[in-house]
Amino acid sequence: MLEIRNLSSGYGAINVLWDVNLTFREGALTAIVGPNGAGKTTLLRTLTGLIPHKGEILLGGQPLKGKTWDLAAQGIVMVPEGRLVFRDMSVEENLCLGAYPARCRGDLSANLERMYAFFPRLKERRRQLAGSLSGGEAQMVAMGRGLMAKPRILLIDEPSLGLAPVIVNEVFDIIRKLKAEGTTIVLIEQNTRMALKVADDVHLMRSGKVVMSEPAANVDLDRLHDLYFAREGHAP
Incomplete structure (x- = not known):
């Protein structure tokens, strides 16, 4: 449904994302995890047109068109980090x-x-x-x-950030309901355990690159954490 090819972006002379390739399946919940500074929020800002980029962003196989303020009309909606x-x-x-x-x-x-x-x-x-x-x-x-x-694709950035555990559970219950309704969701989340519980697909980012992509059911949490904290040299 939503696809990015060879995506690079950043802030002025500082590049953050490096040739990122990802596909977000229709009706699936895709979790993107990674440490601070991995480029997760930059990815969402790029998808929503807030940051200039190189590469392609495709919606339904066609290049995503329009300015940031046009995207909601096309069904792409972002819930930003920090509530706002x-x-x-x-x-x-x-x-x-x-x-x-x-x-x-x-x-x-x-x-x-x-x-x-x-x-x-x-x-x-x-x-x-x-x-x-x-x-x-x-x-x-x-x-x-x-x-x-009424989003076709809902981008959610760090919904658990700064919240008490009981509230985090409430928020993720809502995310599960949205997923059950068939909403396509891209979830940025540092809480890897919570992300894995709701996700269909998981991508791990580090230093602006995707270093692991797997179905959530196949992810080994210990190996994920090794990659997360750079305890492995590279992804297989």
Whole structure:
């Protein structure tokens, strides 16, 4: 569904990604893991047009076109690292912003109710300013806002970052439900154990390159951690 070929990108004169080749299967959850500085977030920023790149990004076999603000209309939606909610707007106003694409506006009320079914806590706090929420609640707002755009492909960047374990479990329960509904998901995650539990495919990045790609069911966690921490010289 989404494919990248010989992708290189970075920030000014600093290159971060080096000839990355990946395929994200339709309806599958693809987890991308790796240490800090591996290039995981840069990959998502490149996919969403925030960073210039060399190489190809293909959606359904065709080059991905349009600017960053056009991608939601094509069904590519990103839930950014660090939540990034609009602090001075209410929970419901934040969610409604996710329905900006024209194809989503007619179903606004129904989509809101769907989000409140996914995240009952947000319904209780729908009039509350997003800036007053806990970290876990803010993560739910960020995810709900992304889902309001009815994504074909959902890019989720570090959803567990800074959250208590019980909240992490809640967030991953939602990710499992989305996967069960057939949403194509690209998940960036440092918690390798949690990622492996929900993933269909796993790619390990290190120093801007993909050093391992396997079906999640075949991944040996000890070997993954050896590669993660560079205890092996190279991927086989």
